[in-house]
Amino acid sequence: MNKRRxxxxxxxxxxxxxxxxxxxxxxxxxxxxYSDSPAxxxxxxxxxxxxxxxxxxxxxxxxxxxxxDEDILVVDGFCSRSLRGEVLEWDLxxxxxxxxxxxMGGFRLVLDHLGExxxxxxxxxxxxxxxxxxxxxxxxxxxx
Numbered sequence: 001m002n003k004r005r006x007x008x009x010x011x012x013x014x015x016x017x018x019x020x021x022x023x024x025x026x027x028x029x030x031x032x033x034y035s036d037s038p039a040x041x042x043x044x045x046x047x048x049x050x051x052x053x054x055x056x057x058x059x060x061x062x063x064x065x066x067x068x069d070e071d072i073l074v075v076d077g078f079c080s081r082s083l084r085g086e087v088l089e090w091d092l093x094x095x096x097x098x099x100x101x102x103x104m105g106g107f108r109l110v111l112d113h114l115g116e117x118x119x120x121x122x123x124x125x126x127x128x129x130x131x132x133x134x135x136x137x138x139x140x141x142x143x144x
Contacts, residue, residue, distance in 0.1 A: 056080040056133040057088065063138040066114060075109040075125065075137065083129055090127045092139070100127070119143030 059077040066073065079088065079102035090109050091097035095117065100107040109127070117123060118141070125137040 055135070056083055056131065057127055057129055057135045059127065059135050059137050061137065063140065066117070066139055066141040068119075068141070068143050069115075071112065071115045073111045073114055073139075075111065077107050077109075077127065077135065078105060079107050079129075081105060083131075086129060088127055088129055090125065092125045093123055095123070102129075114139075114141075117141050 057077060057079050059075065064073070064075075079086075083102040084104075086102045088100045088102055088107055089097070090100060092111060096111065096113065098109070100109050107127075109125075111125070117139070120143060121141065123139045123141075125139055126134060127137075128134045
């Protein structure tokens, strides 16, 4: 009986040491404290940033239709980790231009005054990095 208890005790201790080997002792995530960032989103969101992507900048969509009464549009996109902290320039033809910050693998553009765009035409939104990478989005305003 003593031999059986000794065997169970030694197996339990051995298994404990084995499982302790696989414990996660990593440093806290570098993403902590950035949850208020517009590119990061809310804590309920799941985001995947893929380092295998060949494009340094990519938009979620290549074209969008604007409703007649739509005056503000939010455009999100991915940016490579190598562009982290870089300012991306954007312009919507001659109508508006601005900058966006590449944070946590993403960026967000807020386009306003879209009511000034003419109906039935396509407008090209261009996003550029300082390294010369570029991504385009075609906006089309539908009117009745």
